[in-house]
Amino acid sequence: MQKTILKTTDLAIGYQTNKATERIIQEKVNIQLKIGTLTALLGVNGIGKSTLLKALYSGNHILKGNVLLEEKSISKYSTQERAKYISIVLTEKIPYSNLSVKELLKIGRTPYTNWSIHLTSEDWFWIDKAITLTNIEDLISYKVSQLSDGQLQRILIARAIAQNTPVIILDEPTNHLDLNHKVSLFKLLKKLAEEEDKAILFSSHDMDLSLQLSDEIIVLKSNFNIQGTSDTLIKKGVFDYFFNDNNLFFDRDQRRFIVK
Template identity: 45%
Template sequence: MNIQQQHSVLKTEKLSIGYKSKKEAIVVSNDINIELRKGELIGLVGANGIGKSTLLRTLSAIQKPLSGSIECHGKLIHKHSPIELAKIMSLVLTEQIISKNLSVFELVALGRQPYTNWIGTLSENDYTAVERALEQTHLTDLKSRRCFELSDGQLQKVMIARALTQDTDLIILDEPTTHLDMYHKAYILKLLQQLAKDTQKTILFSSHEIDLAIQLCDKMIVMTKDTVVSDAPCKLIEQGVFETLFPKDLIGFDNKTGRFKVKK
């Protein structure tokens, strides 16, 4: 096995995503060929309604693909059992937490479910994993706090800590900066960048913060109505990919600064 294969965490070939009804298949996007490698921070961007959440749900096996293949560690994703997937891939979705009455420690500890016994008893290794995740996300001082007492930014860090505690090679986050102000958007994405570097986990997130993603990501996946392109941000800028994201009547992309600007 060569180095490229060893470091590949997830790969798709000619993937088509969408929805099936009794009469027809509704294609959201097709011919998606991407590869996520160890230790990368990858930002998934595109206009509203383009299919980012559909792609994430498909990659995480919540939703079946229409056609094509998804491989995790060289094995087709549907060949993994649910418990195997839970040890490979952790998810941070946009749904509200069921019980905010849990303490920070208790919620983060839920990430150990794939490893605990049937009554959920934590071992010494489980406690170590929880404490390590709390430290990595700067939450140690808040571990006894109830989740309903936290700000949106703090709560998002708790969800990231739970994913870290699950100890998977791949972490997928659906719009982790929603409802946060500009400072905390940058804080969360900078934290994800640092975690990818320090833990060598692969972190994939969807976001509308394209300017921040361009600055912080190792790789980006850009979805448009015609195609899905994946590459390093600087190469995507050179290819003019970001200029195709939105109608040009209101905003334009400046290749020199790597930022979007409102047209006057």
């Protein structure tokens, strides 16, 4: 049985608008991330995907319930302790554009080096492994500012691998990528989950690819959330009325959305 490393218990996420008022975005969220599993987080814009991810990796935006990492509340971990369990790949522009790719990968070892300029043999082991797993040998001498969007996403994933955490969380990693690079990225994430024993969670608007390539799916809807395999969720009709748009139809047999 696959080990559950991170889970939520009756989690409510949102914002404290003032001392007496809360704006709940999602509630009664009970999900789990398992080692060796690639999990997709799906939902329309504004439904709370990014807010949920932040709650999982930082403990922010939790109004009720809990996020448990190795059965311990996420709030009980220091920032450095969390960084040894969870690595994050975000879509924001990074402020290290003048760094080389190798210098950026070194930053992935910061939780273990405390910004020391001296890297150990173990640090270099994980950096070299990240380079090999993501096939970025030809990009090592590049400046981050010279990379295409697809190359940058691969580099950021390599940095997460160099960080050597059991959990990797990615927020919209396929944004701005063409179909070829999206498929390549999804397959890389699936390989990392299976072969490197990672629990990987990513949010995405790429519904069809997520349904094809993910081991499990978490779906957020208005006042509703659910987790399961693609087959289970399709049979339950979770995607039948996913979009509030009469022009889109989910074909259960083809496992994809079709324009009417």
